[in-house]
């Protein structure tokens with residue numbers, strides 16, 4: 527196994543309330559989460575301040591999106607600086623729901639990634655193919671295209687603060703998890719892509735995590751693959767046994 531620290535992110539998407547967040551986080555803390563994995567919870571921006579105060583000790587807090595500017599006439603947007611101001615230290619960018627529903631382009635995701643890093647946030651940047659793209663044999667082409675935009679926007683040092691989340695769109699919220707072999711194949715190819723397009727050191731050190739119907743039952747086998755450095759978890763991060771996923775590699 528590599529020296530890359532196992533990373534487990536929860537992505538609550540547009541879910542939660544002050545009361546349910548508190549209940550869930552208290553449960554997580556009481557259930558003794560992994561001491562070795564880096565754990566980060568992503569939540570709607572309005573709840574980040576609450577999360578920053580009550581997440582289990584050592585856990586990070588992530589926004590689920592941000593804009594490219596610090597402030598100004600951008601009605602409805604939230605800046606990276608504002609995420610930091612309310613206690614977030616991470617942001618999830620380029621999630622397939624943002625790409626599909628809000629029409630975010632590869633370049634826009636890359637620009638936001640660069641800006642968030644500049645503001646001092648760490649970034650989990652998402653990539654992944656649609657079912658029809660996989661069936662057409664275009665998985666790697668799509669992932670490379672999405673990541674090439676990010677590569678162009680970042681310096682080599684920036685990569686220290688980036689986690690790549692590979693999330694095949696057909697596996698998100700569907701219960702159809704990628705097999706450990708399918709995940710490993712794409713993760714390995716992403717690492718080769720980083721070696722070719724950034725540097726061998728960045729390829730060796732960047733965490734590449736898998737997302738798409740991860741749950742406490744399938745996480746151990748997925749987490750044993752050498753290039754799977756953790757998970758970005760949607761639905762299962764809203765359940766008490768998310769804590770078991772943080773321990774997949776323990």
Ligand SMILES: O=C[C@H](O)COP(=O)(O)O
Nearest residue numbers: 537698699738739760761
């Ligand atoms: O960001 C998380 C992904 O969208 C995965 O969601 P899921 O675990 O509910 O399939």
